[in-house]
Amino acid sequence: MRRVLFATPLLALLALLAGCGDKPAPAGVQGDPERGRIALSQYACRACHMIPGVTGSEVYVGRTLEDLGDRQYIGGKLPNNQANLVRWIRDPQSIDPGTAMPAMGVSERDAIDMSAYLLTLKK
Numbered sequence: 001m002r003r004v005l006f007a008t009p010l011l012a013l014l015a016l017l018a019g020c021g022d023k024p025a026p027a028g029v030q031g032d033p034e035r036g037r038i039a040l041s042q043y044a045c046r047a048c049h050m051i052p053g054v055t056g057s058e059v060y061v062g063r064t065l066e067d068l069g070d071r072q073y074i075g076g077k078l079p080n081n082q083a084n085l086v087r088w089i090r091d092p093q094s095i096d097p098g099t100a101m102p103a104m105g106v107s108e109r110d111a112i113d114m115s116a117y118l119l120t121l122k123k
Contacts, residue, residue, distance in 0.1 A: 023120040029082050036117030039110040052121060062101060069122040075099060085115040
């Protein structure tokens with residue numbers, strides 16, 4: 001009897017956790033958002049930006065990225081779409097020479113995955 005009482009809450013917890021999967025990329029967006037979340041950590045983007053789901057220090061050097069999927073513009077200049085976000089991630093200086101954001105040597109594949117994750121971030 002004791003084993004049944006223990007198993008029932010455990011099964012309920014496992015069912016609840018199974019429903020906590022990652023957000024899929026928005027319609028029409030390429031890439032793997034989960035791989036992008038990991039890449040954001042590997043490229044140390046959290047050193048300047050607050051990014052939900054990416055661990056790191058609480059910093060406010062660059063703008064928070066918590067609602068990037070809702071924004072109309074990237075860097076105040078480009079319409080917010082995946083192609084422009086990939087361009088911005090890979091070489092922000094080519095778009096805005098005055099930006100403080102450095103080129104971090106992000107590969108095309110990583111930028112696509114990073115953009116897929118960032119575009120899921122909405123209020």
